[in-house]
Amino acid sequence: MTVKAGKPKSRLDPEPLPRRDFLGLASLWATAGALFFAALGMLRLPRTAVLSSPSKKFTASLPDNLAEGEAFVPPGRATAIFKDKEGVYAISTICTHLGCVVKPSAEGFECPCHGSRFHPDGTVAKGPAPKPLPWLKISVSGGKVTVDEGTTVKEGTKV
Numbered sequence: 001m002t003v004k005a006g007k008p009k010s011r012l013d014p015e016p017l018p019r020r021d022f023l024g025l026a027s028l029w030a031t032a033g034a035l036f037f038a039a040l041g042m043l044r045l046p047r048t049a050v051l052s053s054p055s056k057k058f059t060a061s062l063p064d065n066l067a068e069g070e071a072f073v074p075p076g077r078a079t080a081i082f083k084d085k086e087g088v089y090a091i092s093t094i095c096t097h098l099g100c101v102v103k104p105s106a107e108g109f110e111c112p113c114h115g116s117r118f119h120p121d122g123t124v125a126k127g128p129a130p131k132p133l134p135w136l137k138i139s140v141s142g143g144k145v146t147v148d149e150g151t152t153v154k155e156g157t158k159v
Helices: 019-044
Strands: 057-061 079-084 087-092 103-105 108-110 124-126 135-141 144-153
Touching: 079 144, 087 144
Parallel strands: none
Antiparallel strands: 057 144, 079 087, 087 135, 103 108, 135 144
């Protein structure tokens, strides 16, 4: 019987845990924790992590009071649609400098981020934009305009 600090050891006192047993239990708990978090991560896999985005192709109705040469920007889209004597055409409103959305103005378009300015036909009036705004593929049927934001066409293409 060993004596600790003046008190005799009882047979009901727990035995001290040897270091080797402690390390074995610690590694067992670390493995169990790793497996638990791996299983938790696998449960997330079946859910999609991609946010849905609108289709690149959309249909819009031009307002009846749209003046010739005036930009119509459909809500939630980065496209300006124009109507003139020769037909209807669409220009992307994504700045060719760093991808900001340009705003229609009296002189054409203005980039709110870095000050680029574009003429109404999309050509660069003032930098730093290196290229003109791209023209987009467009089709008209039954008074509705279908624009494909994913397909560019040659500048000056009207329908």
